[in-house]
Amino acid sequence: MPQKFYITTPLYYVNDVPHIGHAYTTIGADVFARYKRSKGFDVFFLTGTDEHGQKVAQSAEKEGKEPKDFVDFIVGRYKEAWKTLQITNDDFLRTTDERHIKTVQNIFETLLKKGLIYKGDYEGWYCVTCETFWAESQLEKNQKDEKICPDCGKVVNKLKEETYFFKLSAFENKLLQLYKDKPDFVKPKSLLNEVVNFVKQGLKDLSITRTTFKWGVPVPSEPQHVVYVWFDALINYISAMGYPDDERFKKFWPADVQLMGKEIVRFHAVIWTAMLMALDIPTPQKVFGHGWWTVEGKKMSKSFGNVVDPIEMSEKFGVDAFRYFILREVAFGNDGDFSMQLFINRYNADLANDLGNLLSRTLTMIDKYFEGNIPDVRDHGIDDLSKDIVNLLNQTPVEFDRCVDKMAFSEALENVWKLISFANAYIEQEAPWVLAKKGETEKLSCVLFNLYETLRIVAIFVSPFMPNSSLKIWQQLNLPQEPEKFAPVPFGMKIAGIKVKKGEPLFPRR
16 A cells, blocks of 8 residues: 655635735645656645634625635636746645534534633633734834734734633643654754744643634634634534544544745644644644745835746746746745746756757767667766766765755756756767767767666656656657656666657756
C-alpha cells in the first residue's frame, strides 16, 4: 500500500481577489504534491476559501451585495486562478459548505460538553482587518494617539459583548512540550522561536463567538452567537476529510505539511494545535510558514497600483515561467521582492538561454548528424568531459530529492540549472560540429546521447515546477507516457533508435 501524504494551504480570505502571495503558497503546495505523487505517494492536497467574518460582511455591504453573493464571485476568481496556474488540488473547501458548517457545530458542542468552551463576557480590543483579538499591552499607537493593530497598523475597536471562550490557557504547557519534543514542528526555525516566545508570555482564553453580526456559523444551542472566524476556518483541515468518521480522515490525518504565509503561523501552531489537543486528535507533522512578497521594495496595495495578478502574468508570459520565477527567485521561507525587470531577466537567462537553447541545439544536432535518431552508445564516458557529465547526471537526483523534501525549492532548481549550465558548456567544449567534420562518429554519438539523457532527466526534475514545459520537452524527445511517471531517473535508459521530434522554441526571448 502506498504511503499517504496530506498537504494543505490555508483557506484564503475572500475579501479580495487572489494575488501573487496567494499564488506563491498554492504553487509551492502544488509542486510538493506533484513531487510526492511522482514518488508513488497517495497524495491528498487541500485548498479553499475562508468566507465568514465581519470583514467579509463589511466588504459585501460596501458593494451593495449580500455576503453569500459577494463571496460566490470572489471564490470564482480563486478557482479560475488555480485552474490557470494548473493547481492539482484534490479538494476545494469553502467555509460556507454545509459539510464544513456541520463539522464546526459538532466540534463546538463537543468541546462545550467537555468543559473546554464556556460562556462569559469579552471586553477588549479587536482588529476587524486581521479578525484578531488583542490585549491592550500588545497594541501600538499611531500619530493621532489611537490604538492600532501591531500586524496591519489599522485602528482597533473596543468591544464588550457576551461570548463563548475556548480554554486556550489550559494548553500552554502541552504546547511548549510539543515544540520541545518536535523541533521541526514549525519551520523555518525563526518562526518556531517566535511561537515559543509568544506562548511563554502566557496564553489567555480565546473569545470564539460574536453577537454583533450574523455572517458566520451559528452556534446550535444559541444561534444569536456566530463562531469566530479563526476558530471556524481552522477546522477546514479536518472537515474536508469527513471528521470524525469518514475513512478519508482516518487515512490521511494528521496532515504532513500545512503550508501558509508567515503571518498566520501563530494561529496554526498555537490555536489550531490546541484545538486538536482538546479534541484528542493528533497534531500536524509540520507547519511551514513562507515569506512575504513586496513589489519593487513596496508592500502590495491597490492604492499603489502594484498588485501582481498571477492570471495576467501567466497569460502574458506562460504559466510555467510564472511558476518557475516565484519558486526560483527566493528561498522558500524568506521574503521576496518582485519586479518586472527581475522576472524578464530570469526568464531570458534561465528559461530562454539555458534550458530552451539546450533543447534546441541538442535536437538540431541529432537531426543533422543522425537523421533525428538517438545513436547507440557503448561508452558514455568516452573522455573526461563525458565522464563528468555522467557523474553529474547521477549525483543531481540525490541533491534534488534532498532539497525538495525540505521544501528548499529554489535550491532544488539551482541544482537542476547547474546541470543545464554544465550541459551547455559541454556542447561548447566537445564541439560536435568539429567531431562530425573530423569523422569521429563514436565520440559524436556519445556526446549527443549524453545531451539527450540530460534533457530527459531535466524534464523529470522540472515536471512538478513547470508541467507544460516538461511535457513539451518529453514530446520533442519522443518518449512515451509522461515525465512524472519516470521516477527515479537512472542514467543510461535504453533509448537508442528513438527519433526526436523537434518543435517550436520552448521559451521565446522577451
